[in-house]
Amino acid sequence: MQKLSLNQTLQQKLSPQQIQFIKLLQIPTAELESRIEEELEINPALEEGLEQEMNEKDDIYDDSSDSEYDDEYSTRDDISLDDYLNHDEYGGYKMYSDGNFPEDDREVPIATINTLQDALQQQFGYLKLNERQSVIGLQLLGSIENDGYIRRSMQAVVNDLALSQGFYTSVEEVEVVLKKIQTFDPPGIGSRNLQECLLLQLDRKNASDIYVNYAIKIIEDYFDEFSKKHFEKIQKRLGINDDQMKCVISLITKLNPKPGSVEGEDGLAQYLLPDFWIHNNNGKLEVHLNSKNAPELRISRSFAEMLDTYDKSDKSNRHIKETVTFVKQKLDAAKWFIDAIKQRQNTLQRTMNAILQYQYEFFLDGDETRLKPMILKDIALRIEMDVSTVSRVANSKAVQTEFGVYPLKYFFSEGISTEYGEDASSREVKSILKDLIDHEPKGNPLSDDKLEKLLNDKGYNIARRTVAKYREQLNIPVARLRKQL
Numbered sequence: 001m002q003k004l005s006l007n008q009t010l011q012q013k014l015s016p017q018q019i020q021f022i023k024l025l026q027i028p029t030a031e032l033e034s035r036i037e038e039e040l041e042i043n044p045a046l047e048e049g050l051e052q053e054m055n056e057k058d059d060i061y062d063d064s065s066d067s068e069y070d071d072e073y074s075t076r077d078d079i080s081l082d083d084y085l086n087h088d089e090y091g092g093y094k095m096y097s098d099g100n101f102p103e104d105d106r107e108v109p110i111a112t113i114n115t116l117q118d119a120l121q122q123q124f125g126y127l128k129l130n131e132r133q134s135v136i137g138l139q140l141l142g143s144i145e146n147d148g149y150i151r152r153s154m155q156a157v158v159n160d161l162a163l164s165q166g167f168y169t170s171v172e173e174v175e176v177v178l179k180k181i182q183t184f185d186p187p188g189i190g191s192r193n194l195q196e197c198l199l200l201q202l203d204r205k206n207a208s209d210i211y212v213n214y215a216i217k218i219i220e221d222y223f224d225e226f227s228k229k230h231f232e233k234i235q236k237r238l239g240i241n242d243d244q245m246k247c248v249i250s251l252i253t254k255l256n257p258k259p260g261s262v263e264g265e266d267g268l269a270q271y272l273l274p275d276f277w278i279h280n281n282n283g284k285l286e287v288h289l290n291s292k293n294a295p296e297l298r299i300s301r302s303f304a305e306m307l308d309t310y311d312k313s314d315k316s317n318r319h320i321k322e323t324v325t326f327v328k329q330k331l332d333a334a335k336w337f338i339d340a341i342k343q344r345q346n347t348l349q350r351t352m353n354a355i356l357q358y359q360y361e362f363f364l365d366g367d368e369t370r371l372k373p374m375i376l377k378d379i380a381l382r383i384e385m386d387v388s389t390v391s392r393v394a395n396s397k398a399v400q401t402e403f404g405v406y407p408l409k410y411f412f413s414e415g416i417s418t419e420y421g422e423d424a425s426s427r428e429v430k431s432i433l434k435d436l437i438d439h440e441p442k443g444n445p446l447s448d449d450k451l452e453k454l455l456n457d458k459g460y461n462i463a464r465r466t467v468a469k470y471r472e473q474l475n476i477p478v479a480r481l482r483k484q485l
Helices: 016-026 029-042 055-061 067-074 081-086 116-124 131-143 154-165 171-181 194-202 210-221 223-227 231-238 242-253 301-311 318-358 360-365 376-383 387-396 426-438 448-457 464-473
Strands: 046-048 276-281 284-289 297-299 398-401 404-407 415-417 423-425
Touching: 016 318, 016 387, 029 046, 046 318, 116 131, 131 154, 131 171, 154 171, 194 210, 210 223, 210 231, 210 242, 223 231, 231 242, 276 318, 284 318, 284 360, 297 301, 297 318, 301 318, 318 360, 318 376, 318 387, 376 387, 426 448, 426 464, 448 464
Parallel strands: 276 398
Antiparallel strands: 046 297, 276 284, 398 404, 415 423
């Protein structure tokens, strides 16, 4: 027997204009220009240049004389948030706000980059190998990772060749070819571990240099002690003095632990383009938006006049009707895009102004200890917007100050209570922690327990595990590994 039931559900709805704004808001300034160029290319109703006086044409665009067309385009159903997140192939302009265009004949320019693999393949061509060795060598080259290491075992390479190519070989035969590849540049390429990487680089140095010989001896026989910085133990076994040990350690530490990084992991340079500038105008801080965030866009006057011409034509003609529909769609899309760009500018400006006021003391002199604890909600409340909106701005934007370029998320941090009942920014605590470690005795580094005590003495109520967490976030090793001669 069928049963009828009534279920109440709550769904978040986003209008097409909100979707357009969200997608434009989260892209950084460096990508905004190309996004605008894409829109100019697909929408003839959008033009570059200062906005014209369109008051008289607003009547054309919003003409209510033809209710048939107005009803069709002025009333739009909202789009479900789930649909927006999971299905990004809606027809029409409004869904093409992140560059995901339908497949067509559009040609995308591809940059030509010399990668690590390109360099290795070129050197491989100069080796005099037989047919079997060439097959093995190509398999080994394909196993080299971006940092220059081969982490697959030689037996795994043998198995790969057998399974993928029906080529049967042995570990010994593979290692012969590997030795040839390890002669390639950069030095250390094709290493299976750090110890082998350092030895390959040392082997290319002057064999008559006594410090090179000591370095090879340390890496070959005392690598475990070296990695744990048990330098005194190594000194005693080699019978060398402090000055000699310092020279050997300096030689080893100048070697490259990631030989593949010589070419770069992806061959692309990353640049941080500021979205804002903060200027100190006679003691008063001012925020200026990057001009690339405020492009000069306008609706095409000729396109609007075209609509007026067609709108006065015979409505019964199917071709004219289709033309009017197309023109109205493009005008509507252009207006929405311009509004979304303006809304983006306004949101960026309000968010940065709120951050400036909240962290005003820091922006005066760049002193990290002046940073206040600040979370996304603090800024969201000030600008009366949702936390998710502030998050989108903070995660992809940066500001240029007199002290350098900072990503906005740099200014957001949790709070640490002090003995005075106030909250200090975790960024401030990290700055003090780094300063303590920078000025510690190099021969007797401070342990996390000692750092905890020193911070507590300065008035910061912090536990040892929090000290360890902040130290790791600063990429500072434990005391034992910071020890120097």
